Amino acid sequence: MQPAVSVVVRVFNAERYLREAIDSVLAQSFADFELLAIDDGSSDGSRAILEAFGDPRIRILGQPNGGKIAAAARGLGEARGRYVAILDADDRAAPERLALQVAYLDAHPEIVLVGSALAVIDERGAPVGIRRYPQDDEALRKEITIYNPFGHSTLTYRRDAARAAGGYDPRYVIEDWDLSLRLMRVGRVANLPEVLADYRVRTALDAPLVKRVLRGTIAARALAHQTYGFPRSLRSLAVDAGQRALCLAPAALINWLCFKVFYRRA
Numbered sequence: 001m002q003p004a005v006s007v008v009v010r011v012f013n014a015e016r017y018l019r020e021a022i023d024s025v026l027a028q029s030f031a032d033f034e035l036l037a038i039d040d041g042s043s044d045g046s047r048a049i050l051e052a053f054g055d056p057r058i059r060i061l062g063q064p065n066g067g068k069i070a071a072a073a074r075g076l077g078e079a080r081g082r083y084v085a086i087l088d089a090d091d092r093a094a095p096e097r098l099a100l101q102v103a104y105l106d107a108h109p110e111i112v113l114v115g116s117a118l119a120v121i122d123e124r125g126a127p128v129g130i131r132r133y134p135q136d137d138e139a140l141r142k143e144i145t146i147y148n149p150f151g152h153s154t155l156t157y158r159r160d161a162a163r164a165a166g167g168y169d170p171r172y173v174i175e176d177w178d179l180s181l182r183l184m185r186v187g188r189v190a191n192l193p194e195v196l197a198d199y200r201v202r203t204a205l206d207a208p209l210v211k212r213v214l215r216g217t218i219a220a221r222a223l224a225h226q227t228y229g230f231p232r233s234l235r236s237l238a239v240d241a242g243q244r245a246l247c248l249a250p251a252a253l254i255n256w257l258c259f260k261v262f263y264r265r266a
Contacts, residue, residue, distance in 0.1 A: 002081065003032050003033050004032040004082060004102060005082075006034050006036055006084050007025050008038065008072065008075030008079065009037050010040060011039045011071075012065065012089075013042050013044045014046050015044045015049055017090040018089050018090075020125075021090065021091060021092060022037070024094075024095075025087060025093055028096075028098045030102055034058075036075050038072075038075050039060060039062040040063060040068070040070070061074060068175070069170045072086075076162055077167070081159060082159055082160070083159060091153040094195065098156075100196065101192065102156075105158070111188050111189065112158050112186060112189065113184075113189040114190050114191065115150040115151055115154040115192070116154040116191055116196035117130060117196070118151040120198075120201055122200070125198075128201065137189055142233075144177075144181065147217065148177040152199075153199055157183060165186060167179070172216070173220075174216040181223065181224055181230070211247055
């Protein structure tokens with residue numbers, strides 16, 4: 001029997017936090033799901049951790065290391081549920097996450113993608129702040145040309161809509177932003193106001209990663225305008241110029257700004 005939801009967890013050398021992530025899925029109040037753990041060539045104890053659960057709802061799918069986009073594509077391709085829910089291997093889902101998002105999608109057939117607010121935690125699980133996003137489709141269409149207004153570990157989307165939109169594209173660094181843009185061309189989107197995930201951040205990011213993400217956001221913004229036809233605004237131009245300047249700044253300054261601007265207390 002097909003489950004209602006396929007929860008996709010991409011796993012690569014994630015042994016430090018993996019048990020917490022998997023436990024948070026297995027503790028969901030909504031029980032009609034499968035958990036697809038995409039083991040992307042892990043060389044640590046991740047595979048053993050997954051196998052130790054012994055839960056029939058968990059399907060472990062191994063593959064040579066191909067990166068996070070290849071793992072996401074595998075998860076979407078293997079999903080049996082009508083909905084696909086995303087959770088990163090170092091994050092945690094709130095117990096009511098699937099119940100609330102499935103109920104919302106069932107009640108709103110025009111919605112192809114739903115996210116939520118999220119709590120930001122550090123490496124130790126201590127609270128850093130809250131990240132809230134616009135909730136209605138109109139506001140999200142304005143913001144998606146500025147930044148990605150969806151928390152990755154809060155995303156739940158219609159499987160068939162995502163496949164029809166082309167799934168994950170390996171050409172883009174911020175693959176979830178790209179997929180969201182394409183889904184918005186075929187349906188409406190939303191965020192729920194509830195905090196439905198804990199999103200783990202490193203308090204000190206390495207410089208290459210910081211700069212890579214910045215360049216990825218600039219590329220995604222250009223994609224929104226040039227490829228997908230979202231209108232360009234003065235605000236998007238200003239943010240673009242600011243981020244290009246930030247690419248020249250020290251990584252520590254960029255990291256500090258991220259925490260000050262994006263991870264605010266409720």
